[in-house]
Amino acid sequence: MSNAQIEIQLIASLVAIACAIPGTFLVLRKMAMISDAISHSILPGIVIGFFITQDLNSPLLILLAALTGIITVVLVEYIQKTGLVKEDTAIGLVFPILFSIGVILIAKNANDVHLDVDAVLLGELAFAPFDRLIISGADIGPKSLWVIGSILLITLVLLLAFFKELKVSTFDAGLAASLGFSPAILHYGLMTVSSVTTVGAFDAVGAILVVALMISPAATAYLLTNNLKRMLILAMCFGVFSAISGYWLAHWLDASISGSITTMLGLLFLVVYLFAPSKGIIAVLYREKQQRTEVSLLTFLLHLKNHTEERERHVNHLNEHINWQKVRSKTVLDLALKNNMIQFDKNIVSLTEKGENFTSQAIDYIITNQDSKIEHMKDDFFLFRG
Numbered sequence: 298m299s300n301a302q303i304e305i306q307l308i309a310s311l312v313a314i315a316c317a318i319p320g321t322f323l324v325l326r327k328m329a330m331i332s333d334a335i336s337h338s339i340l341p342g343i344v345i346g347f348f349i350t351q352d353l354n355s356p357l358l359i360l361l362a363a364l365t366g367i368i369t370v371v372l373v374e375y376i377q378k379t380g381l382v383k384e385d386t387a388i389g390l391v392f393p394i395l396f397s398i399g400v401i402l403i404a405k406n407a408n409d410v411h412l413d414v415d416a417v418l419l420g421e422l423a424f425a426p427f428d429r430l431i432i433s434g435a436d437i438g439p440k441s442l443w444v445i446g447s448i449l450l451i452t453l454v455l456l457l458a459f460f461k462e463l464k465v466s467t468f469d470a471g472l473a474a475s476l477g478f479s480p481a482i483l484h485y486g487l488m489t490v491s492s493v494t495t496v497g498a499f500d501a502v503g504a505i506l507v508v509a510l511m512i513s514p515a516a517t518a519y520l521l522t523n524n525l526k527r528m529l530i531l532a533m534c535f536g537v538f539s540a541i542s543g544y545w546l547a548h549w550l551d552a553s554i555s556g557s558i559t560t561m562l563g564l565l566f567l568v569v570y571l572f573a574p575s576k577g578i579i580a581v582l583y584r585e586k587q588q589r590t591e592v593s594l595l596t597f598l599l600h601l602k603n604h605t606e607e608r609e610r611h612v613n614h615l616n617e618h619i620n621w622q623k624v625r626s627k628t629v630l631d632l633a634l635k636n637n638m639i640q641f642d643k644n645i646v647s648l649t650e651k652g653e654n655f656t657s658q659a660i661d662y663i664i665t666n667q668d669s670k671i672e673h674m675k676d677d678f679f680l681f682r683g
Contacts, residue, residue, distance in 0.1 A: 304426040306544050308441050309558060312498045313510050313536030315449040318456055319491040320511035321532050324519055325467050330385060331370060331488070332511040334392035336495050336504040338369040340399030343499070348402075359444075359496045366492025367485065369395060422544075422554040425501045441501040448497040452490055456529075463487070464525055506555040510536055513562040520573040539565055591675060593629045598638060598656045601648050612644045635681040651678065 323329055342365030346358035369391055376387040430440040437443070456463070462483055466473035470480040491511070498507045518531035543558030550557065571578050601610055612630070630646075633639045638652035648656060655678045 301426040302544075302548075304439050304442065305422050305554065306541050308425050308439060308445065308501055309422055309540035309544060309554070310537045311442065311445045311449055312502055312507075313514065313540045314533045315445055315452055315494050316498060316507060316510035317514045317532040317536045318452050318529065319487060319494055320515040321518070321525075321529050322463060322467055322487055323491065324512060324515040325525075325528075328384075329512045329516070330388050331373065332491060332495070333508045334369050334373065334388045335366040335488075335492050336499070336507045338392040338395035338399075339363070339365045339492065339496055339499070340396055341365055341402060342399075343496075344399050344402040359493070362496040362499070363489065363492040365395065366495060367489055370485070370488040370492075422502055445497050445501065448494055452494065455486075455490060459483070459486070467525075502555055502558075506559055509559040509562050510540075513559075513566055514539070517562075517566045517569045520569050520576045535562075535565055590628060590632060591679075593625065594632050594638075595656075595659055597629050597633065598648065598652055599659070601639070601646060601652075602656045602660070607645050610646045612641070612646055632681065636679050638678075654678075 320332065323332055339362035342362035343358050346361040349361075350357050372391045373384065373387045376382060376390060377384045382390070425441045426439045428440045429436050430438060430443050462473065462478045465476065466478055466480045466483045473480050473483070495504075495507050495511075498510070502510075514532040514535035515528070517535050518528045521531060522528050539561040540558055543561040544554055546552075546561060547554040547557035569577065572580075574580055604610060630639070633652070636651075637649055638655065639646050640649050
């Protein structure tokens, strides 16, 4: 593996970690699309900075781009607070306008400069190792590595310093205000970090990958945990994994590195979306099936409780009395037997003592509708779930 390959993977990994931190809070605050708005609307700031300095490497570009990102957030919130439109509509109004201004400025005044729209949108990690940082004649590595590394270090320091405040304001802004934290300052601080991170990653990876690395790892981690610290760690790990595996996928396919990393992010989210233990689609479908079976079991037990006639409780006549298909009847009977809820006497089904107790408590719950959850009752009585 060459030095350039190592540097590309290192840059991609640092970008992934730097994006995952603000991205986690954006996902939790339901502001995921603001990252897309910022990543596009900073274009006029970059262009204006270039017009002022005539230098694509000037720090002024980062400052003006970050300022443009903050202006985007302010405009979106101002429009939203009017109550006339929702946040997604406000985002859809603001960032296309700012992005279009940047595109027009490029088309009119920078046609002969390497500041084209394709480079801005897509980025190209393969070129990042060739843009070196030279100090006193010494080559100390790719410039992107130092830029994103510095931003990541600042982000980590801010995260450690204000973790408690960010956590409280993210989940309960009212509580944060009552504790003396300023939700507005924390909010705009988060937006500033998001803007600076976006700008820092912009030159190396482009807008599309920045958005993907901000949102996809955090969204994937959200499906696996409800713990904020664990979510942050998982988001970083998913970002790094996708960055490295995406690079080697691009190497194998001879394709775009940014496109391959974004593809790996999508595939990783798809796998977790399908197979996550509690929030995955398969787990949800299984849980819904289980709940339907348990509701059927409760219906069956209530039927036995309310009918003393033997013909109503004969195993061969349950289908017609409860209007079930044979497969469903067998499933419910098997579940009731496993849980020792029923017993048979000459094909006549009756409740056991355990079945009587469970059914009586279920009836009380249905009648009183108290705060106690029926799931707790199931946990107490069921050894086997549907």
